[in-house]
Amino acid sequence: MREQAFLERLYRSLFRIRRVEEEIAEVYPADKIQSPIHLSIGQEAISVGVCEALRPEDVVFGSYRSHALYLAKGGDLKGMIAELYGKATGVAKGKAGSMHLIDAAHGVMGASAVVATTIPLAVGYAYACQAQGKKSVVVSFFGDGAVEEGAFHESVNFAAVKKLPILFICENNGYAILSPQKNRQALDNIPERIRAYGMPAERIEANDLFQTYDRSKEAVDRIRQGKGGPHFLECRTYRWRDHVGPGEDFHLGYRTRAEAEPWMAGDPLAQMSAMLEPSARQRLEQEVKAEIHEAFEFAEQSPFPDHEELYTDVFREP
Amino acid sequence: MARTVAQTIKDVTRKHLEENQGLFLGQCVAAVGWIGGTVPEMTEQEGIVELPAADVAGPGIAVGAALVGRRPIFTIRYQGFMWYNAASLLNYAAKSKEMWGIPCPIFVRAIAMEGGVGPVASNCHHGMVMRMPGMPVAAPMTPEEWLSVWDWFMSHDDPLYVSEHRRSFLIDYEMEPRIHRRADFSLLAISAARLNALEAVKLLEKEGIVCDLIHLLWLKPFPVTPVMLESLRSAGQGLVVDSDFEIAGASRSIAYELMHAAGVPVHALGLEDRTSGFAPQCDNPTPPVGKIVRRVKELLTSRSSLKKVVPT
Numbered sequence: 298m299r300e301q302a303f304l305e306r307l308y309r310s311l312f313r314i315r316r317v318e319e320e321i322a323e324v325y326p327a328d329k330i331q332s333p334i335h336l337s338i339g340q341e342a343i344s345v346g347v348c349e350a351l352r353p354e355d356v357v358f359g360s361y362r363s364h365a366l367y368l369a370k371g372g373d374l375k376g377m378i379a380e381l382y383g384k385a386t387g388v389a390k391g392k393a394g395s396m397h398l399i400d401a402a403h404g405v406m407g408a409s410a411v412v413a414t415t416i417p418l419a420v421g422y423a424y425a426c427q428a429q430g431k432k433s434v435v436v437s438f439f440g441d442g443a444v445e446e447g448a449f450h451e452s453v454n455f456a457a458v459k460k461l462p463i464l465f466i467c468e469n470n471g472y473a474i475l476s477p478q479k480n481r482q483a484l485d486n487i488p489e490r491i492r493a494y495g496m497p498a499e500r501i502e503a504n505d506l507f508q509t510y511d512r513s514k515e516a517v518d519r520i521r522q523g524k525g526g527p528h529f530l531e532c533r534t535y536r537w538r539d540h541v542g543p544g545e546d547f548h549l550g551y552r553t554r555a556e557a558e559p560w561m562a563g564d565p566l567a568q569m570s571a572m573l574e575p576s577a578r579q580r581l582e583q584e585v586k587a588e589i590h591e592a593f594e595f596a597e598q599s600p601f602p603d604h605e606e607l608y609t610d611v612f613r614e615p
Numbered sequence: 616m617a618r619t620v621a622q623t624i625k626d627v628t629r630k631h632l633e634e635n636q637g638l639f640l641g642q643c644v645a646a647v648g649w650i651g652g653t654v655p656e657m658t659e660q661e662g663i664v665e666l667p668a669a670d671v672a673g674p675g676i677a678v679g680a681a682l683v684g685r686r687p688i689f690t691i692r693y694q695g696f697m698w699y700n701a702a703s704l705l706n707y708a709a710k711s712k713e714m715w716g717i718p719c720p721i722f723v724r725a726i727a728m729e730g731g732v733g734p735v736a737s738n739c740h741h742g743m744v745m746r747m748p749g750m751p752v753a754a755p756m757t758p759e760e761w762l763s764v765w766d767w768f769m770s771h772d773d774p775l776y777v778s779e780h781r782r783s784f785l786i787d788y789e790m791e792p793r794i795h796r797r798a799d800f801s802l803l804a805i806s807a808a809r810l811n812a813l814e815a816v817k818l819l820e821k822e823g824i825v826c827d828l829i830h831l832l833w834l835k836p837f838p839v840t841p842v843m844l845e846s847l848r849s850a851g852q853g854l855v856v857d858s859d860f861e862i863a864g865a866s867r868s869i870a871y872e873l874m875h876a877a878g879v880p881v882h883a884l885g886l887e888d889r890t891s892g893f894a895p896q897c898d899n900p901t902p903p904v905g906k907i908v909r910r911v912k913e914l915l916t917s918r919s920s921l922k923k924v925v926p927t
Contacts, residue, residue: 421679
C-alpha cells in the first residue's frame, strides 16, 4: 500500500508536466515561443518515476525531449518558460531554448539537440564524481534511437568497466523521429544487448509508473552504496504528439491512432487521478494551474535580452 | 641541458595531476611510449585515465569530467581524429559557457604528425575548430610557448584547443621573430610550417632575398600585432604558411585578416586540397622548404610585373 503523500507527490508532478506542455502547445501557434518544441506528453511517467527515486544532489542529463525530465528533477518552471520565450530571464538567458534546458542548481545538467551526445557527458560526470568520492548518482536519459549510436556503446562499455555510479534510462517510445524501432533494429532486445557489456539491464513495460519508481529506487540505492556500478532500464512508453511541434501527427501515416489508443487508455495520469481523494486532487490541480499561469505571465512580462548579451559569457582575449 | 617541449608537457601534466586534482584522458596512453614522452608514467589512481577505443564518447567523457571541475587534459593522438572527436568538444564544451553560463574548461591536446601516416592521421586540423565559437586555438612549438598556453588555460575558464605537432616535441629552444629593417618579403608561419619557413628564409637569404619571419602562436583569437603590420607594410606583401589545409583553413583566414589590417596583399600556403597517402609520393606534408622558396619568388616576381603595368 503506497502512502497518500507519495501518491499526491507523483500525481502533482505528472499533472504539472502535462499541464505545462498543454499550455505550451496552446501558446505555440501565437509564435511567442522562439524555439522548436519536442513535447513529452504521454511519456511523463518515466521522468517522474525515476526522479522520485533521486536526491537533490543527484544529477541528470537529457535529450532534446526533456521538458518532463527538467520539471520532474526540480528545474525552475519560470526560468524554463522564459527560456522557451527567448527571454533574458530564461535559464540560459534565452540563448538555449527548449532543447538545451539546464538548471545545475537542481541537478539538471543539460540536454542537447544531437542524439546520444549527452550520454558520454553523463558517464564522464559519473567518473569524476566517483574519483572525488561524491555520493551523487548520475542518470542519463535518452531515446531508443540513441541506442544505435556509437557514442552510446562506447559510453556503456566505459561505465561498466569502471563500475560508475550511473543509471541509464532508455525512454523507448518506439520511434526515432518517425522511424519505427523494427525498421532500425533487427531484434527487440535492448536489455539483452546491454547485459553483454556486463551491466544489469531490464525492461519496464507500458508506462508503468510504480514499477519505474521501484526499479529505479532499487538501482539508485544500490549504485549509491557503491555495489556493482551502473544499471540500465529500458522504459517502454509512447509519444502522443508530433515528434516536433504542438499537434498530432497521425495523418503523416507512419503510425496510426489505433496504435496510440491503448497507450492513451492506460495513461498513468488518469490512473493516478483515480487513486486520489477528489478534494486533494482538486487542491493540487488548482495549485499547479496557478503556478503555471504565473510562469507564463512571468515569461510574457520578461524582457528580451539586450543586444549586449550576445557578447557575454564568450571567451576572453588571450 | 634545456627542457624540451615533450619534457615540459610531461612535467606540467604531472604537477597538474598531483597538485590540482587534474585528470588526463586519452587512448593508448601507456601503450606506445606515453605519447611521445609527453605523459608522466602515472596510474589511474593518480589521474591518468586510459579510455577505450571510444572516438565519439571519449571526448564526451572528458567534457563530463570538466563539468565537475577537474580541468582535464584530453589528448587526441592524431589530430585528424578530431573529425570523429569533435561532437562533444565543439557542440558542448565550446558552447556551454556562452549558452548556459556554465564553464567547461578542458585542455585539448590535438597532436599532429606527418610523413607516411595516411589519410586520416596526417597533420593539423585546427582550421575546423577555429570556425566554431567558444573554442580558442593555439599552436605552440617551443617550451615557453607551450607553458604560456597552459598558463592561459589555468587562468581562464574556457576550453582550449592546442594544436601540437610531433615535430615540436624535441625542440628545446625558443624561436624569436626574424625582423629586418628593409625586408623584401614578410613570412608568417604556423605550427611545423615554422620550421620549414625558417629553412626557406635561410635559402632565400643566400640568393639575396631578405625575408622577415614571424611565428604565430595564437590562431584564435588572432592578435594582429604592430610587428606584423610593420613587417608587411615594409615588405609590401606577405605569405602565411601552415601545416593545415589551405582552403578554408587558418592560413587563408589569417591572411585575410592581415591583408585588411595592413593594406597589402597577404597570401596563404597550406596543405594541398587532396587526401594524404601513405606512400611518400602520395603524401601531403607541411609545405616543404623548396615549395615555400618557390612561392616567395613567384610572389616577388608577380609583384614586380604588377608594378610595371599598374603605376602606384
